[in-house]
Amino acid sequence: MVSASAPNFGRPGGPPFFVEGVADAEYHVPNFRVTGFNRDIGVRFGFWRSVNDSHNPFMIEGFIDELAHAASQDPYLFRRAMLDDDRESTQRLRTVLDVLAQRADWHHPPPGHHFGIAALASFGSFIGTVVEVSVKDRIVSVHRVITAIDCGVAIHPDNIQAQLEGGMVFGLTAAVRGEITLANGAVMQSNFNDYPMLKLIEMPKVECHIVPSTAPPGGVGEPGTGPIAPALANAIYAATGTRLRSLPLTRHQLTYVAVRS
Numbered sequence: 601m602v603s604a605s606a607p608n609f610g611r612p613g614g615p616p617f618f619v620e621g622v623a624d625a626e627y628h629v630p631n632f633r634v635t636g637f638n639r640d641i642g643v644r645f646g647f648w649r650s651v652n653d654s655h656n657p658f659m660i661e662g663f664i665d666e667l668a669h670a671a672s673q674d675p676y677l678f679r680r681a682m683l684d685d686d687r688e689s690t691q692r693l694r695t696v697l698d699v700l701a702q703r704a705d706w707h708h709p710p711p712g713h714h715f716g717i718a719a720l721a722s723f724g725s726f727i728g729t730v731v732e733v734s735v736k737d738r739i740v741s742v743h744r745v746i747t748a749i750d751c752g753v754a755i756h757p758d759n760i761q762a763q764l765e766g767g768m769v770f771g772l773t774a775a776v777r778g779e780i781t782l783a784n785g786a787v788m789q790s791n792f793n794d795y796p797m798l799k800l801i802e803m804p805k806v807e808c809h810i811v812p813s814t815a816p817p818g819g820v821g822e823p824g825t826g827p828i829a830p831a832l833a834n835a836i837y838a839a840t841g842t843r844l845r846s847l848p849l850t851r852h853q854l855t856y857v858a859v860r861s
Contacts, residue, residue, distance in 0.1 A: 621656030621826065626693050626721050627664065627682040643782075649770050650825035653722040658847065661718035661830035666843065675834065676701050676717050692750045692815070693719055693726045699748040699809055704730040713743060716835025718827040723819025725751040726811075729768070729827035734859075735839040740849060741859045742804040742832070745772075747824065749808075752815035760820045761808045767824025768806065773798045775829040776849045776856035804858040 616636045623634040648654045668678035676697060683694040697719055700706070709715050712734050719728030732744040747764050754760055778795065781788045789795040833844040836854075849856055 618652055619656070620652035621720065621722070622660050624721065625660055626687075626690050626726075627679070628685055628690070629682065648825075649767060650722070650822040653720065653822065653826040654771065655829075657718060657720050657826040658829045658833065661720065661827065662833055662843070662845065665716070665718075665830070665834040665837065669837075674707075675838075676706055679717070679719060688815075689721060689726070692811075692813070693721060693728075695811055696726050696728045696748045696750055699811055700728050700730045700746060703748065703807060703809055704732065704744075704746050706730070710743075714835050714838035716831045716833065716838055718830035718834060720823075720826055722823035722826055724816075725749055725818030725820065725823050727751075727764075727823040727827060729831040731828070731831040731835040733832070733835040733839055735836060735854075738853055739855045739857060740776075740832075740836060741857050742772075743859045744805045744807065745828065745831075746807045747809070747827070748811060749820065749823065750811040750813050750815070750818075751820050751823075752813050752817040754810050754813070755817055757810055760810055763820040764808045764824040765806055767822065768828050769798055769803065771825040771828040772832070775832050775847050779848050779850065798858075802856075802858050803860075805860050 619634050619636045664679060665675050668675040671678065680694055680697050683690040683697070697717070700717060700719070704715055706715060706717075709732065713732050714734070716731045716733070717728065719726075727747065727749040730746040731742060732746075734741045734743065745768060747768060749760070749764060751760060776798075829847060833847070837843050844852060
């Protein structure tokens, strides 16, 4: 992994800060190693919502999905099989996957619709997302977004739902059209007129499920951003057989629409 001018906030002797979301993946993979180094590309940057758990899940959850399809296995069950040990953390993430599969009716998508899934540990919580899409004439219709989280004791469920929805739409906006471009050394986007967020009318149907837990409270403001982009890309692959390894969708001449039926 390469970080562009990121400081190393990791523990001394530990992995660099910017490999967060990959180096701490819960999947049991033999001979798993993650390395990273800083590279100064001459552009200053700041932290995004969910920090490294915003962009790194797109890489690893996309790759896990590729492995599942290469092995001719179901992406949900493939992930679940790599969480088959006695650690509390893997059990909690596995439960999140099971809740997602149940709520989505994973093995029975509506005719012409396809599912994509992604899950991760983030800020002391365990979260996953399923996206339901249909694709026709390069138009990606998002019918439903289902998110499940084990954030420990749910102190304020309404606030948890609001935070998950906010984090999701933040990440979804970036995935479908949020691109920063440079010209003559300057950023071209300046405000919402040329970097538009999704409008209310563009929001898909959203379901948020809180997994009952007695664990200490974890984060809820950050984790919702991470799984939406890989889940969307994985759903598009399921629908089209085309793997997206870069975002936003506009780079691939794909148009996003939300369907709230």
